[in-house]
Amino acid sequence: MVAMAADEINPLRRLSLEELRLRTSTKWTAYPSDVLPLWVAEMDTPVAESVVRAVTRAMERGDTGYAGGTEYARALDVFARERWGWEGVVAERTAIVPDVMLGIVEILKLITAPGDAVVANSPVYPPFYAFVEHMDRRIVEAPLDEAGRIDPATLESACREAVAGGRRAAYLLCSPHNPTGTVHTAQELAAVAELTAGHGVRVVADEIHAPLVLPGARFVPYLSVPGAESAFCVMSASKAWHLAGLKAALAVAGPGAAADLARLPGEVSHGPSHLGVIAHAAALRHGGDWLDAVLTGLDENRRLLAGLLARQLPTVGYAPPQATYLAWLDCRALGLGDTAASVFLERGRVALTSGVPFGTGGSGHVRLNFATSPELLTEAVDRMRQAVA
Template sequence: MSVAPLQALSVDELRRRSSTKWRRYPDDVLPLFVAETDYPLAPAITARLTEAVGLGDTGYTPPDPGIRDAFAQFALRRFGWEVDPARVRSTCDVMMGVVEILRVVTNPGDRVIVTPPVYPPFYDCVREVGAEPETVPLVDTGDAWELDLLGIEAALAGGARAVLLCNPHNPTGTAHARESLAALADLAAGFGAAVISDEIHAPLVQPGASFTPFLAASETAAKVGFAVTSASKAFNLAGLKCAVMVTAGDETAKIVADMPDEVEWRTGLFGALAGVAALSPESDAYLDSLLAALDENRRLLADLLAEHLPAARYRIPDAGYLAWVDLTDLGWGDNPAVKILREAKVALHFGPYFGAEGAGHVRINFACAPEVLREAITRIGALAAS
């Protein structure tokens, strides 16, 4: 049975929001840059937060706000992944969880492998702990992006101590294959390295694609890996601050369990309450409807680019609502989003921020109303035709 796509809010309604997406630029700019969605909250989240506000329930986050069990049940229900709730610990957000794990598994001066083009904060998080990012770019096969396992092996052989993985990948939307993840785990184990997998986009993998949690890729992956994730990307909860760190091996579980209490205290109470509501079965229909809307938009974007920007190169993503688009052939320089913002009044994410491999590229957030996406690409197309 087909699922009705979720309807986005109107631009007039969205401009009443106070978040970055709607306050960063003037009202004449269409914002398709930062990873916020334009949809209403899931009803279960609205109900839970409304109840909390009515009660004045704004105190400290309790030791067990329910997020561990909610995540384990969600993982089993949506991914077929068995997670031990005792090996789930919450913190403020995904990047904070990544930093705290890196603090333990690396030493200052160590190198950490990142796979560009990749989410810009990865570089900052590695440097925050005194380590240095070592880039091993994804391989473009012509049909898909894949991990460069030979390049990762060479970096590990050269002394890199950890791999910071994005699964599904931001900005390409790639859901990495189980075989590739298992091979990565074998490499990490062979060189005594850790793998930290950011899986925040996992709930947004389209039904036609296959998501493999890194910790479930193999027995070896369960031993060498850490997963850090959140309901915030799929359910638009970034401002509420709640993520989970997940482990499956005895040694990795001890590393997370031994972290200072303050790491967990940073979890926002509203983030935990909203996260539990988001991950509950009550919100599954909302998530399915969101996926249907994103499926329509990822395909609409392909049609719009073919019509208005035929020189653009775009591969429909497996997951998420972020499109990685190569505009090199338009001749708009290494950072075409600057010209697009200035002359077309459309805000896209700057490609070079994702690494040197982002030159000539933009990232487009298509979690919006179809008419907003259509207007944005029409504006950019008019700029190309001028």
């Protein structure tokens, strides 16, 4: 029998609950030890061996200074060509930023002013609201339709509102979408480009979950669609390779946005971790087998979750996501209002994320992170069933 390489074994099955509880990250320390934490976006996996080797070598040679260079951009370029057939990551049109959200904030500062509007499709990742409002901009919601997709009429109305009075505005696109796991099609993105250009709204795409598109769907980089030349995207290896603690991300400008990105203050490049850049570049260049194993495991888990919910919580709505490892659960039929997450925590000892902070469309929902072992996922759903029995 041929031995299976470590990166080819489902990484979601490799750690026991006892091993996971030794971690000191927020996922495993925010709640008491009897709680199963399926809330924040951390995966229950070891780190890819290629990443461990790269960081270990850096530590051994004392390569622990400030981040710089173009290796991250060149690694993402290779990955994007191989995985998506996209040649748009040109090193001269990129900038290393501390993480995706902080990179987005810095870009929004370049293309909008205090008091300007930022359009977002709700329900959406809660930091979109927090970071935008903290920088003295305002969110204009363009809710997704019932199928969890971008509604052109709703988006146009939001863009019109955003630029009222001649103000500048931006559209913060979540692609793939968090929390629904929707993967926007090339046709949808081209329509977005045409619509936003017609209103003078600049697009900034959060594509942090791009490597986590599951079988049956295809990721389309926003900058690859016609009309997106003046847009930006921000990417990172953090979600797909479990590297959130190694801070680094890459901002990429379309050809028509290069001059704007060049105005990014030099001090922004001081925020990324040099070890983070090394880790992310290694993941993109050498972590493909590990990523494929994770995607296989996530595909199995999203189908497992569908079966578990159908048997144990049949009134909970669940559309298996096309991407990410996040399940958006409609709990309105349980009659718990906006307390579902609290009930599952207090009665079932399962930590989920309440849908309320995700904005319009989040009421009555919870978000569940299924990037864990099948055994823990099964136990969590059983606990959830008992919590509402």
